[in-house]
Amino acid sequence: MSDVSIAISPLEGAKSGNVFVVKIAGQLDETNVDQESQKIYALITEHNSNLSMLFDLKDLTYMNSKSIGYLTDWYTKVTSGGGKLVITQCQDNVLDVLSVVGITNLISHFPSIDEAKAALLG
Amino acid sequence: MNASMTIPSDYQHLPKVRAFAYDFVRRLGAPEKVAHRTEFIAAELCSNAIEYGGGKGKIEIDLHADGKSITITCFNETSDSSVSTRLKEKFHADFDPIQKRGRGLFIIRRWVQEANFEDADGGIRISVVQSLSA
Numbered sequence: 722m723s724d725v726s727i728a729i730s731p732l733e734g735a736k737s738g739n740v741f742v743v744k745i746a747g748q749l750d751e752t753n754v755d756q757e758s759q760k761i762y763a764l765i766t767e768h769n770s771n772l773s774m775l776f777d778l779k780d781l782t783y784m785n786s787k788s789i790g791y792l793t794d795w796y797t798k799v800t801s802g803g804g805k806l807v808i809t810q811c812q813d814n815v816l817d818v819l820s821v822v823g824i825t826n827l828i829s830h831f832p833s834i835d836e837a838k839a840a841l842l843g
Numbered sequence: 844m845n846a847s848m849t850i851p852s853d854y855q856h857l858p859k860v861r862a863f864a865y866d867f868v869r870r871l872g873a874p875e876k877v878a879h880r881t882e883f884i885a886a887e888l889c890s891n892a893i894e895y896g897g898g899k900g901k902i903e904i905d906l907h908a909d910g911k912s913i914t915i916t917c918f919n920e921t922s923d924s925s926v927s928t929r930l931k932e933k934f935h936a937d938f939d940p941i942q943k944r945g946r947g948l949f950i951i952r953r954w955v956q957e958a959n960f961e962d963a964d965g966g967i968r969i970s971v972v973q974s975l976s977a
Binding site for chain 2: 748786813
């Protein structure tokens with residue numbers, strides 16, 4: 722199984738308790754994504770309205786196509802509940818695959834975490 | 844330059860395929876962006892082979908570089924002769940970013956110049972040709 726870790730923490734400075742940073746490090750692929758994605762679904766289920774999420778992908782080195790499918794599903798669920806979902810600090814290869822499939826037209830990507838925070842809290 | 848590897852039809856072996864494809868392209872001196880795309884393409888082809896092959900048999904992945912391009916070929920045994928037709932249709936299908944399935948083949952289509960799907964030798968052989976230029 723490929724190494725991956727998902728760390729979820731409240732976003733510092735957020736007025737609401739429904740804003741979270743999701744840091745994903747390692748490789749999301751067919752060997753782990755079904756299991757690891759449940760952590761995100763649990764968060765969405767727990768905060769089912771006005772949940773906002775900042776995905777910090779600085780240390781994510783690989784995403785397979787199924788992982789991208791999960792990301793779009795989380796985006797759909799979060800935005801349909803009135804929240805926002807943004808991604809930040811993608812590595813070039815991850816951004817390449819997200820771009821080619823049109824995800825960066827759907828989900829805002831910010832090069833820096835400060836820009837992503839500002840977009841989420843603004 | 845050629846290289847090949849055979850794996851069991853099991854998702855747990857895909858990280859080895861990715862490393863194999865990435866290292867092959869980097870040894871050619873091609874840009875890292877190309878190597879990452881080859882890594883992705885090889886893994887997605889094998890992932891489809893595992894899914895459509897029902898997790899049975901073995902999967903062969905062959906890489907052939909001619910200086911300007913790399914041909915990535917994935918072969919897996921299957922008795923279901925409809926699979927190559929279905930994969931070919933998915934490869935050429937329209938795609939909406941929000942849909943959950945079919946994303947892998949769509950991405951491959953965007954990154955390759957040529958793709959062939961054939962039933963051969965008791966299985967399916969899919970070959971794609973990718974430029975070695977970024």
